[in-house]
Amino acid sequence: MYAFSNAVNSMHSEDIKQLMKQASGKSMISFAGGMPNNDLFPLKQIDAIYNSLPEDIKKLCFQYGPTSGYPPLVKSLENYLENKGLAVRNNKILITTGSLQAISIITQEFVNEGDIILTENPSFVGALSVFETFGAEIHSIPIDKDGIDIQALKDKINSLNRTPKFLYVTPNYHNPAGIIYTPKRKKELLEVLAGTGIILLEDDAYSDLYFEVEEKQLTRSMKSFGVKNVEIIYTGSFSKILGPGFRLGYMLSSEEIFEKAESVKQALDACTSNFMQILANEFLAQHKLEPYLEFLRSEYLERKNLLQRHLEAYMPKEITWNEPKGGFYIWLKLPAHIKSTDVFKETVKEGVVFVTGRTFDPASKKDDRLRLSYSNMPKDSIEKGVIILSTAIKKVLENSEVTLK
């Protein structure tokens, strides 16, 4: 046994390893992975881009780049974010190796062991694993169908004897809860944070994946609201809109936060792959993103509709959920007396996997939910998967009644 540091123990990174294993199990029907479907990637577009790169740019693909990012990509991202209403000019962009690295950098930048971080409950498991790795004390606040519970957030802040470093939220097409914050809830959230010194970490990986164009206005980021008395760090990702294999994300923050973040990134991996940055830049600069997103939106809408329809047809009446309006996830609610972990034990025997509710609880306890991802499976497997899942749930429900008697 070696003298490991205090940082290395994280329950949630074990959960993720398990998740990765489930997601890559070939013969399984998997509702588990939060990744795009292999058949939807823009192979042809990237082929065309790669093969038309001028030789001098292609050479740059192989070389180191600045720690902050490949300058033309930073420029393209500025345009992209400005189109989303973000005030890029008074802020700085740092390109990261996936948006998980952005979360990791921000945590390293602000958090000493024992510092408090606030999260939603449920929360993105990847972020939880980062916070644990840096020894943060995580306090979580419940969410409902409109966003974080404002009263619970106020009560939590008032109950703490020291100021949390930041509040981590994923307001648009929440992972795992599938909801989108209402504009009212976003506004209320900013009001609660105003003047507290608690930084808002706004993780926005899914906002481009709304199903209907009328939804678009609801995806507006809190960073674009122009509030002066809340410091907001905004993170985004190429993983859901171009491919996780690129490992490209970014953060948008004030210059002071950017400067320190750049130094942290320098020590983490020096710079993000120029190769991937150059391909992504051409994708943006050649205006290939928006038509590709339109294709993705219709594909994911179709998958969501399929899953929704089959859930309606097969699920016992005790099971409820909110129909998502974008993103990758449906978050099923079970009766409080049964556990998603018990349902999982049944479905896995029949070749179906999903992610249990407790995975997304910072305390790894609350287990009356389960996450179904419709993004990454063949469309014709959805019905079969739902039948196996509903059969398993019925079995667990019946067993629980037997136990109650």
Add this chain to the structure above:
Amino acid sequence: MYAFSNAVNSMHSEDIKQLMKQASGKSMISFAGGMPNNDLFPLKQIDAIYNSLPEDIKKLCFQYGPTSGYPPLVKSLENYLENKGLAVRNNKILITTGSLQAISIITQEFVNEGDIILTENPSFVGALSVFETFGAEIHSIPIDKDGIDIQALKDKINSLNRTPKFLYVTPNYHNPAGIIYTPKRKKELLEVLAGTGIILLEDDAYSDLYFEVEEKQLTRSMKSFGVKNVEIIYTGSFSKILGPGFRLGYMLSSEEIFEKAESVKQALDACTSNFMQILANEFLAQHKLEPYLEFLRSEYLERKNLLQRHLEAYMPKEITWNEPKGGFYIWLKLPAHIKSTDVFKETVKEGVVFVTGRTFDPASKKDDRLRLSYSNMPKDSIEKGVIILSTAIKKVLENSEVTLK
């Protein structure tokens, strides 16, 4: 001013930012950057690989992969490392986002704030920035032309009141010192560490870049010596042999160290780009690496010879150096009474940059050396660069004599 964590201040990451800026200054003659030359990258080979990837593999390029690495690349690396004499079977490979990430992972895995790390002096500035970021207390041991000073290492270990977490060394074609450890010195180093509980972190980024084939045996890694009483973590990189833009490195360690490292990596960036891993795997699996390395070796030998010849022709007799037998660097020694920082102030006015000695001193003080990299500049600029450098050194020498009088 925000409440940043204790981790964010690192002198050496500022040095690196400066270095990156210098290295990318277009009109400069730069001896600064430790990167391959843009004109030497294997563009044609990678083009051929990319365009012949089967569609199902190309889809994988866009997808997440396992945190530990793309399995076929792990397999190819096993073969590659076994050919280098490393006992891969009793160990595990973790693919990292550049070998700097491996160093970062290992540091996070073992080091709490205030823990001691031993390094060589001089030492790779990237590693120093990592160690500082994690709040380590760095103690350095001088090296001579044959490797680390064994007596100084013993004395240092005996003088400390707690056990250092690890000793970080780059024994093959040292950055910045250009030397290679003798087999005797490698053996002595292992004897000193035996039974102390100090892990050896063996960074081997340059060993494939020997100039003459007879050198190859001297590059043998200490991890391959089969010593039982020293724990050795071995790190390697694709940056110097395929291109830094790939951001691909790896670490080879015992399974227990691998397991924790995998969890840390999970929280840093989830996984390394599948896209880059798949291209690199094909490069190895299709046996394209060895012929490409032969080409690189002859190219860098030619550049080294040019630099060596011009230094002999132009440098004042007070300046000494050891001619390197591989790698990227010549490490000039100045008379003790002048500083490389003062030389730099002169050369930069004339359009020549290099890296000052103090950059590589963990204490940022010792400044009677300077690093010249011959890897990354047009061959026909070397003579002009040396003339400007030698003129600047003469000027600083003369000024120092005036001051002495």
